[in-house]
Amino acid sequence: MTSAGVPTTSHWGAYLARPDASADGGIAVLPHPADPAPSPLLGNVAGALRHRTRVARPAVRRGWLERAARGLDPVPSDRRGAEPFVELPWDEALDLLAAELTRVRERHGNEAVFGGSYGWASAGRFHHAQSQLHRFLNLYGGYTSSRNSYSLATSLVVLPHIVGDADTVLRRASSWPTIVEHTELIVAFGGIPAKNVFVTPGGVTRHVTPGALDALARRGTEVVLISPLRADLPGSAPATDWIPIEPATDTALMLALAHTLLAENLYDREFLERCTAGFDVFERYLDGRADGVAKDAAWAAPICGVAAERIRALARRMAAARTLVTVTWSLQRIQHGEQPIWAGIALAAMLGQIGLPGGGFGHGYGSMGDVGDHGPEARLPHLSQGTNPVRTFIPVARIADMLLHPGEQYDYDGARLTYPDIRLVYWAGGNPFHHHQHLARLRRAFARTDTVVVHEPYWTASARHADFVLPVTTTLEREDLGGGRRDTHLIAMHRAADPYAEARDDYAILAGLADRLGFGEAFTEGRSAREWLVHLYEPWRPSVGAPPFEEFWAAGQFELPAGPEHFTLFEHFRADPRGAPLRTPSGRIELYSPTVAGFGYPDCPGHPVWLEPDEWHGAPAARRFPLVLIANQPSTRLHSQLDVGPVSRAAKVAGREAIRLHPADAAARGIAEGEVVRVFNDRGACLAGAVLTAQVRPGVVQLPTGAWYDPLPQPGGAEPLCVHGNPNAVTADLPSSRLSQGCTGQHALVQVERYAGDPPPVTVTAPPTLLRKEDL
Known part of the structure; x- marks a missing residue:
């Protein structure tokens, strides 16, 4: 505790908050004193705390409530997102929801409840919305769940087939101090985007990546940035060779680099024989014996837009130096996204x-703040969710397919699964109308279910497309324990503000529902929220030597025991492949996987291959939609969180999300700086504000995700126009492959034009129409 304020934390880091009547939102926010590089996203917190889009009271969609008042069951409705809401007292709203949960379970079974709750939610260990909801639903008899994440679904499925498990690669990457000391060359496919390193699930007290990049620059380590976007490596980074590659062609470049190593005998055959399996199959593909096409630099050059000699020269530089091959998470969020991961590992092998220290492979440097962090790996206190009696699940990005096609079969990682018939969607701590693709299709999918329930602090698009909207507190309005992966501290998250209007925390809401449904005691175990914090903390503290709860709470934080500063991914495996084998069938890195090959998926064979995506400059559709849109993560917020905050709002152009395009592409379309443009394809359209920059490759436009979806109906049955600039209005809702069923929202083919006339207003910065029950 300090006089500067009470401690708390967030996904963008720990900070201090104190009441300040003169400040926006009535609080002042200060970075944590131990943070060498505080996140700029802290600037969104105060201004969003009391924003007019906060949900003040429980609200039910008018059409749903009118049917209930007549004693009729709810039915699928395409009025979601278009009707006003009726505000109700808490008791009445919870009574209605309890009755609906009972109806669905009794008539359709627990499988008919989808406990979505996917998203970042609260950074706290107890008031973590997904954990609270899933625990509640498990005690109620279970629910259909989702698996993996939009960010990483493809990697989470393919990595176990290559190296035995995903967690080792994603959570135990070589540390930044090791890289700074030993690496001579970093070849960064997708770069090391600075905007992402301020974010970590649960938060971190100190952000280390900016300092590590500065240290690399001082040491003179070279970085080759392979990306269509120059901003994918910060300007302060080491001396850089920027290769502005054609989007979605990284695999072809990796294969050509590998071919050069093979053709010029620059590869390490001893390592391949000792530590990998299947190189002979991959080699036949590289040199063309398998299909008659050598994957050499001359082959890759027209695909990637990179000169053949430049490819060969880079391969020679890599072989002559201690080289780290890195691949960002963004590269696997495309069609055939398994391939750049697999090819990157093959290249490094x-x-x-x-x-070896400073060499090898990395996945996610610049994608998340804790990748490469050398903070402790302590197991933090957490709320047990119990066991889900329902075994049905879907890959997380297949929600629209599930709602639109109940009973339909699909492939997933060697299994044949069936979509369940969902009647109630329950979402707490997430925003599917941010994460998902082809949002007009998602609207149609949400219209197919009987009831949608959302816990939300704000009137987001997900709230507006729900039937029940239950107002929840933000982290500043409740107490919790906070800390993230590799965090140096456990933070005592003190309440810094009173709850907004009638908002309650998720625990209180679900406890009220559990009481009505007959398992209130099992859910609460007789504890208040504060008593739960003590219950989670006290059994944990002896493992790290932490003080008693009251002492910890008064101090505001506990510094966790430090871990090793230097470590290298797969160092023990390399030293003794037989004694420390990987969890693959061969015990080695599988450059060819007989398991994956045996699945028979044409969109994901058994080794790295170049497969043309449907949407890239070489596709037939590019004749109509000649620009490749990159829908990457924003720099002004975490996904869609706090889009109404000051930092996010200040970056808008003409009140809409900024789209970056090359001056030559703008000139060809008569587009000037700051103008409103229409971004469109056959799936839909959105408006954005034009920013001209030579820091994007010609033929490429960049529109970050996370602008709150603001659909405006169009005449003639056309898809709605998002007037605020959400790129998922135009992205495709297709899986990466039959193996992973991962998200492919990173790229889309589009056209961009000046918007003619006065653009329609943005409406999502104000609440929807709210009625009283007596108004009906």
Whole structure:
């Protein structure tokens, strides 16, 4: 505790908050004193706390409530997102919801409830919305769940087939101090985007990546940035060779680099024989014996837009230096996204430096703040969710397919699964109308279910497309324990503000529902929220030598025991492949996987291959939609969180999300800086504000995700126009492959034009129409 304010934390880091009547939102926000690089996203917190889009009271969609008043069951409705809401007292809203949960369970079974709750939610360990909801639903008899994440679904499925498990690669990457000391060359596919390193699930007290990049620059480490966007490596980074590659062609470039190593005998055959399996199959593909096409630099050059000699020269540089091959998470969020991950590992394996300090392979540097962090790996207190009696699940990005096609079969990681018939969607702590693709299709999918329930602090698009909207507190309005992966501290998250209007925390809402449904005691175990914090903390504290709860709470934080500063991914495996085997069938890195090959998926064979995506400059559709849109993560918020905050709002152009395009592409379309433009394809359209920059490759436009979806109906049955600039109005709702069923929202083919006339107003910065029950 300090005089500067009470401690708390967030996904963008720990900070201090104190009441300040003169400040926006009535609080002042200060970075944590131990943070060497505080996140700029802290600037969104105060201004969003009391924003007019806060949900003040429980609200029910008018059409749903009118049917209930007549004693009629709810039915699918395409009025979601278009009707006003009726505000109700808490008791009445919870009574209605309890009755609906009972109806669905009794008539359709627990499988008919989808406990979505996917998203970042609260950074707290107890008031973590997904954990609270899933625990509630498990005690109620279970629910259909989702698996993996939009960010990483493809990697989470394919990595176990290559290296035995995903967690090792994603959570135990070589540390930044090791990279700074030993790496001579970083070849960064997708870059190391600075905007992402301020974010970590649960937060971190100190952000280390900016300092590590500065240290690399001082040491003179070279970084080759391979991306259509120059901003994918910060300007302060080491001396950089920027290769502005054609989007979605990284795999072809990796294969050509690997071919050069093979053709010029620059690869490490001893490492391949000792630590990998299946190189002979991959080699036949590289040199063309398998299909008659050598994957050499001359082959890759027209695909990637990179000169053949530049490819060969880079391969030679990589072989002559201690080289780290990195691949951002963004590269697997495309069609055939398994391939750049697999090809990147194969390239690193041919260099023979996997397991050597400063060399090898990395996945996610610049994608998340804790990748490469050398903070402690302590297991933090957490709320048990119990066991879900329902075994049915879907890959997370297949929600629209599930709602639109109940009973339909699909492939997933070697299994044949069936979509359930969902009657009630329950969402707490997330915003599917941010994460998902082809949002007009998602609207149609949400219209197919009987009831949608959302817990939300704000009137987001997900709230506006729900039937029940239950107002929840923000982290500043409740107490919790906070800390993230590799965090140096456990934070005592003190309440810094009173709850907004009638908002309640998720625990209180679900406890009220559990009481009505007959398992209130099992859900609460007789504890208040504060008593739960003590219950979670006290059994945990001896493992790290933490003080008693009251002492910890008064101090405001506990610094966790430090872990090792230096470690290298796969170092133990490299030293002794037999004694420390990987969890693959061969015990080694599988450059060819007989398991994956045996699935028979044409969109994901058994080794890295170049497969043309449907949407890239080489596709037939590019004749109509000649620009490749990159829908990457925003720099001004976490996904869609706090889009109404000051930092996010200040970056808008003409009140809409900014789209960056090359001056030559703008000139060809008569577009000037700051103008409103229409971004469109056959799936839909959105409006955005034009920013001209030579820091994007010609033929490429960049529109970040997360602008709150603001659909305006169009005449003639056309898809709605998002007037606020959400790129998922135009992205495709297709899986990466039959193997992973992962998200492909990173790229889309589009056209951009000046918007003619006065653009329609943005409406999502104000609440929807709210009625009283007596108004009906």
